[in-house]
Amino acid sequence: MTVMTQHTGSGPRQEPTSEPAPEVDLDTVDLFDPGLHADGDPHRIWAHLRRAAPLHRQTLPDGRSFASVTRYHDVRRVLSDSRAFTSERGSLLDQLGHGDEAAGQMMVSTDPPDHAALRRPLQHALSRSALEAARPRIRAAARAVLAPAADGRPFDLVASALDFPMMFTGALMGIPEQDWPDLVRWTSMAASPEDPGFTVRNRHATLAIAHHELFSYFTDQTAARPDGSGDLLDLLAGLGSRAKTVYNCYSLLLGANATTPHAFTGTVLALLDHPDQLAEARRYPELVPSLVEEGLRWTSPASSFLRHAVEDVELEGGLLHKGEAVAAWVGSANRDGKVFEDADRFDLRRTGNRHITFGAGAHYCLGAILARIALNELFTELLGRLEHIETAGPARRLRSNFIAGLGALPVAMTLRRPATQD
Numbered sequence: 001m002t003v004m005t006q007h008t009g010s011g012p013r014q015e016p017t018s019e020p021a022p023e024v025d026l027d028t029v030d031l032f033d034p035g036l037h038a039d040g041d042p043h044r045i046w047a048h049l050r051r052a053a054p055l056h057r058q059t060l061p062d063g064r065s066f067a068s069v070t071r072y073h074d075v076r077r078v079l080s081d082s083r084a085f086t087s088e089r090g091s092l093l094d095q096l097g098h099g100d101e102a103a104g105q106m107m108v109s110t111d112p113p114d115h116a117a118l119r120r121p122l123q124h125a126l127s128r129s130a131l132e133a134a135r136p137r138i139r140a141a142a143r144a145v146l147a148p149a150a151d152g153r154p155f156d157l158v159a160s161a162l163d164f165p166m167m168f169t170g171a172l173m174g175i176p177e178q179d180w181p182d183l184v185r186w187t188s189m190a191a192s193p194e195d196p197g198f199t200v201r202n203r204h205a206t207l208a209i210a211h212h213e214l215f216s217y218f219t220d221q222t223a224a225r226p227d228g229s230g231d232l233l234d235l236l237a238g239l240g241s242r243a244k245t246v247y248n249c250y251s252l253l254l255g256a257n258a259t260t261p262h263a264f265t266g267t268v269l270a271l272l273d274h275p276d277q278l279a280e281a282r283r284y285p286e287l288v289p290s291l292v293e294e295g296l297r298w299t300s301p302a303s304s305f306l307r308h309a310v311e312d313v314e315l316e317g318g319l320l321h322k323g324e325a326v327a328a329w330v331g332s333a334n335r336d337g338k339v340f341e342d343a344d345r346f347d348l349r350r351t352g353n354r355h356i357t358f359g360a361g362a363h364y365c366l367g368a369i370l371a372r373i374a375l376n377e378l379f380t381e382l383l384g385r386l387e388h389i390e391t392a393g394p395a396r397r398l399r400s401n402f403i404a405g406l407g408a409l410p411v412a413m414t415l416r417r418p419a420t421q422d
């Protein structure tokens with residue numbers, strides 16, 4: 001894709017940084033292009049932008065334009081300052097120029113104060129205390145992800161991990177198990193419509209199919225509720241209108257399915273790429289929580305979010321004008337050398353890991369506690385039983401400007417049998 005880029009005008013400050021300055025031609029930087037995230041080197045480009053163009057502007061061939069922020073403090077500010085930055089004109093880069101018909105109805109596309117009425121009813125069900133009861137099911141799901149290792153043959157860890165969140169989120173929501181495979185496929189299509197693993201004909205058709213299927217599915221599923229069962233679908237059915245119910249069912253499941261598997265597989269790849277870290281993780285099981293946090297920082301599966309400035313805003317990177325669209329690059333923020341010491345080093349003993357993988361502010365990930373419990377269970381299971389692991393083919397990155405993850409990770413692994421069957 002050809003692009004016009006601008007990095008002047010609002011006078012980005014070029015401060016000295018400890019990071020090296022990789023050579024990047026700013027005129028050709030195209031952060032919108034999903035191909036960059038699949039085949040290019042976004043981390044090299046982000047490193048350059050953080051240093052040389054921390055408020056970068058890009059115009060697409062069709063005239064749509066957006067700014068990008070890449071520094072930690074700017075990304076955090078854009079995500080968390082809901083007064084200056086609205087989510088109601090779309091929260092994903094792909095929505096640029098199209099608006100968001102779910103504004104005011106779907107939590108992630110609704111600004112405070114209305115946002116609270118959509119989020120509050122679900123908060124308790126996704127709290128740490130409420131989720132303790134789900135642990136056995138999460139552990140069983142972790143075992144299912146690793147089950148293909150049993151026959152000793154190589155398998156694609158991505159394919160197996162894609163089902164992981166559905167196995168416990170589906171149960172928490174009260175979705176019948178026979179529907180889970182379809183829902184995994186549709187949410188994958190909705191999150192990464194251009195990835196060859198999910199695309200049907202083209203991006204537009206893929207999104208149309210996925211949205212139609214998911215919205216019809218949740219319309220039918222919630223029609224007879226609330227029924228007092230107390231599961232998440234029941235709570236969602238009480239949100240006040242059919243549209244609010246269906247949009248938030250969609251968003252909740254997408255939030256879980258599209259991200260969690262990539263935090264896992266991306267961290268496994270990091271361990272394979274850093275054998276010293278893998279050895280350390282196997283030797284010290286008590287490091288699993290810290291490994292999970294470093295894996296979350298390293299992978300940053302939700303890579304970018306969109307906002308629109310509702311007023312002129314002075315950011316660290318420069319002046320953003322009222323009405324401008326801005327993409328906040330979480331994956332870049334989490335490698336900002338001014339915040340993370342030796343940011344490009346995968347270090348499972350990292351302390352003070354202030355990653356913003358789950359966002360910040362009012363929209364801070366509603367499923368963060370669940371995702372953390374799930375990833376801790378999965379790594380406890382993997383590392384506790386691991387005898388051997390190696391790659392069994394090239395990893396492939398997902399073709400998406402929203403989800404940073406893997407499309408394939410062939411591995412060969414041998415595991416000890418599970419200790420108990422709880």
Ligand code: HEM
Nearest residue numbers: 107108252255256259260263302358359363365366367371
């Ligand atoms: C590693 C896994 C996950 C990552 C990296 C992740 C990331 C994020 C991020 C960055 C946001 C903020 C969006 C914004 O500011 O516009 C968010 C919001 C959200 N996430 Fe997650 N998420 C994960 C897992 C989950 C799970 C398991 C669920 C569901 C159980 C979930 C449901 C949601 C919902 C509903 C929101 C919207 C919250 C709001 O607008 O108030 N996420 N997530």
